[in-house]
Amino acid sequence: MKPLSKNIIIGIIAILVVSALFSSYSLNADEPEEVTLATLVEEIEAGQVSAIDIEGVEVLVTLTDGTTQTSRKESSVSISEVLIDYGLTAEQLRAADITIKDRSTRSYILGVILPSLLPLLILILIFWFMIRQMQGANNRAMSFGMSGAKEMKDSKQKISFKDVAGAKEAKEELQEVVEFLKHPKKFSDLGAKLPKGVLLMGRPGTGKTLLARAVAGEAGVPFFHISGSEFVEMFVGVGASRVRDLFSKAKKAAPCIVFVDEIDAVGRQRGSGLGGSHDEREQTLNQILVEMDGFDPNIGVIVIAATNRPDVLDPALLRPGRFDRRVVIDLPDIKDREAILDVHAKNKPLAEDVKLHRVAERTPGFSGADLMNLLNEAAIRAARRDDTKISQEDVLDSIEKVLLGPERKSYVMSKEEKKVTAYHEAGHALVAHLLPNCDPIHKVSIISRGMAGGYTLKLPSEDRRLHKRAEFIDDMAMMLGGFIAEKETFGDVTTGASDDLRKCTQLAREIVTRYGMSEKLGPRVFGNAQEMVFLGREIHEQRNYSEKTAEAIDAEVENFVNSAMETARDIIRKEKLQLDKIAKKLLEDEVIEKEGFEALFETKSS
Ligand code: ADP
Ligand code: MG
Ligand code: ZN
Numbered sequence: 001m002k003p004l005s006k007n008i009i010i011g012i013i014a015i016l017v018v019s020a021l022f023s024s025y026s027l028n029a030d031e032p033e034e035v036t037l038a039t040l041v042e043e044i045e046a047g048q049v050s051a052i053d054i055e056g057v058e059v060l061v062t063l064t065d066g067t068t069q070t071s072r073k074e075s076s077v078s079i080s081e082v083l084i085d086y087g088l089t090a091e092q093l094r095a096a097d098i099t100i101k102d103r104s105t106r107s108y109i110l111g112v113i114l115p116s117l118l119p120l121l122i123l124i125l126i127f128w129f130m131i132r133q134m135q136g137a138n139n140r141a142m143s144f145g146m147s148g149a150k151e152m153k154d155s156k157q158k159i160s161f162k163d164v165a166g167a168k169e170a171k172e173e174l175q176e177v178v179e180f181l182k183h184p185k186k187f188s189d190l191g192a193k194l195p196k197g198v199l200l201m202g203r204p205g206t207g208k209t210l211l212a213r214a215v216a217g218e219a220g221v222p223f224f225h226i227s228g229s230e231f232v233e234m235f236v237g238v239g240a241s242r243v244r245d246l247f248s249k250a251k252k253a254a255p256c257i258v259f260v261d262e263i264d265a266v267g268r269q270r271g272s273g274l275g276g277s278h279d280e281r282e283q284t285l286n287q288i289l290v291e292m293d294g295f296d297p298n299i300g301v302i303v304i305a306a307t308n309r310p311d312v313l314d315p316a317l318l319r320p321g322r323f324d325r326r327v328v329i330d331l332p333d334i335k336d337r338e339a340i341l342d343v344h345a346k347n348k349p350l351a352e353d354v355k356l357h358r359v360a361e362r363t364p365g366f367s368g369a370d371l372m373n374l375l376n377e378a379a380i381r382a383a384r385r386d387d388t389k390i391s392q393e394d395v396l397d398s399i400e401k402v403l404l405g406p407e408r409k410s411y412v413m414s415k416e417e418k419k420v421t422a423y424h425e426a427g428h429a430l431v432a433h434l435l436p437n438c439d440p441i442h443k444v445s446i447i448s449r450g451m452a453g454g455y456t457l458k459l460p461s462e463d464r465r466l467h468k469r470a471e472f473i474d475d476m477a478m479m480l481g482g483f484i485a486e487k488e489t490f491g492d493v494t495t496g497a498s499d500d501l502r503k504c505t506q507l508a509r510e511i512v513t514r515y516g517m518s519e520k521l522g523p524r525v526f527g528n529a530q531e532m533v534f535l536g537r538e539i540h541e542q543r544n545y546s547e548k549t550a551e552a553i554d555a556e557v558e559n560f561v562n563s564a565m566e567t568a569r570d571i572i573r574k575e576k577l578q579l580d581k582i583a584k585k586l587l588e589d590e591v592i593e594k595e596g597f598e599a600l601f602e603t604k605s606s
Contacts, residue, residue, distance in 0.1 A: 011126040032068040041086045051099045159217045165343045166336025173327045174215050181219035181255045188298040195325050197303040201310040202329030205369025208306035212259045222256040228265030239284030247291040255300030263305040267313050292322050333463045334360050340368050344375045351389040374398050405450020421446045421454045426582035427485020428456040437474035445591045469517045476564035479504040484568040508560040518556045
């Protein structure tokens with residue numbers, strides 16, 4: 001509440017200033033002598049008075065020699081009456097040739113009305129400040145129905161499809177939208193109905209917002225950008241009126257694009273809300289639906305919406321005539337990753353040895369935003385080295401930084417801890433290397449990074465979207481490799497394996513309940529992950545199976561974990577010498593890269 005206290009201070013200062021003015025007004029430097037009215041009468045009789053000024057009850061007397069005196073009278077009677085009452089005759093008064101000025105009205109305002117009004121004025125002022133302050137906080141709440149949509153028409157950095165690397169299919173789909181916007185007549189003359197809505201779906205950071213802006217840039221039309229969460233305010237009904245306002249603005253600016261980012265904030269399935277805000281969301285959503293149905297498709301307003309949760313959207317949004325075009329934006333594959341890296345490397349000086357292809361290889365599962373972040377981290381790392389160019393090492397190190405968090409070089413492990421970590425990571429690496437369905441090892445390290453004590457980096461050799469059961473089973477063994485290696489070597493286990501165990505158990509449960517990969521339970525999905533809207537995460541699983549099935553699921557999960565454990569144990573017992581070798585090398589070098597790791601296995605066979 002800093003601004004509020006600032007306003008109070010301003011208010012206090014205002015009061016001080018005003019009261020200072022007032023005190024200086026009433027505090028005339030030389031206090032004139034105060035005389036009685038009888039004295040005044042005598043002075044008039046003596047012809048010494050040249051002027052009399054009246055201010056309410058104050059009588060200000062100026063004598064012929066220039067000195068001033070004050071006196072008082074009742075405010076209800078005039079000065080001449082008073083003087084006559086005191087024995088002055090009318091002739092004497094006339095003869096005295098006195099200018100009598102009544103400044104009462106002016107002084108009445110200054111002296112009576114203003115002081116009594118002033119506190120009121122100050123209060124009003126303070127309230128005004130406070131209300132303004134509140135408006136600052138909820139600016140949009142006060143301007144109720146305004147959509148607050150940002151129109152980005154002639155933005156300086158106009159984005160075109162060139163700035164969006166990869167995403168070929170998405171661009172093709174959207175190219176059509178660009179055509180509609182550029183030549184709406186061409187289509188309507190043929191009786192074609194323009195699409196009203198395009199829904200961009202994709203994981204966070206895959207470039208949905210970027211693509212939408214590129215469409216506007218390509219078509220050269222106004223672009224209204226609003227985020228779904230901006231519709232949801234503290235007052236019910238604001239969202240709906242904002243939608244109305246947004247669409248009426250858009251219709252005036254047609255042809256144009258209305259871009260609703262993160263539409264899942266309002267477009268979640270109706271009736272699934274919890275807490276107070278869902279009424280508001282429903283009204284807003286209804287209004288969006290009404291507006292989308294309401295306008296003539298051929299006026300050229302195209303609504304583009306983006307979401308990373310298409311699964312939670314209300315089916316009504318997806319009905320034909322609304323967002324009937326759906327564009328899925330996938331995580332970039334290796335080619336696209338290289339292209340995205342190229343785009344973002346444009347304004348960065350790279351050393352000759354930087355092979356963006358190698359970087360793309362090492363970053364499966366990275367989104368466009370991750371890749372941008374990666375290059376940025378690399379640039380920061382280079383700058384901190386006081387280099388003028390970004391080296392390959394900067395980039396590769398940043399991959400791990402983005403994946404796992406920053407290196408914690410300052411964290412000094414005890415010798416004992418280091419040994420345990422080395423064996424733990426060696427266990428992962430060994431099991432992964434020897435099982436056919438695990439991804440190849442790229443790096444093993446016992447330098448702490450983020451939350452991890454050490455890490456084993458394995459990366460798929462190609463992008464994959466489907467996963468085989470055999471992969472999961474080998475992965476589980478690999479996850480337990482660290483735990484088993486500790487146990488087999490030291491006869492005890494540490495807390496370092498807890499994250500591995502959690503992931504392994506989770507995977508086993510998913511194999512059984514989600515992928516239907518358990519032979520005993522068959523191809524069924526168990527449980528119904530229900531959304532709790534206010535957290536936006538699955539926190540509550542609805543059971544749609546019996547107690548007996550629950551037991552069977554638990555037993556199956558246990559089976560999977562146990563057999564993974566056996567696989568890992570067999571490997572580590574059989575290859576104990578190899579495990580020692582990897583661990584020893586790790587203790588020496590702290591980091592083993594892919595080539596070095598593979599070399600360890602070659603020397604064994606020869
Ligand atoms: P989303 O809206 O899907 O979460 P954004 O469009 O905001 O993701 O993307 C975030 C940033 O990632 C963009 O500003 C852009 O710099 C980068 N980016 C994402 N995808 C791409 C791409 N295909 N080509 C170039 N840059 C991309
Ligand atoms: Mg976005
Ligand atoms: Zn581990």
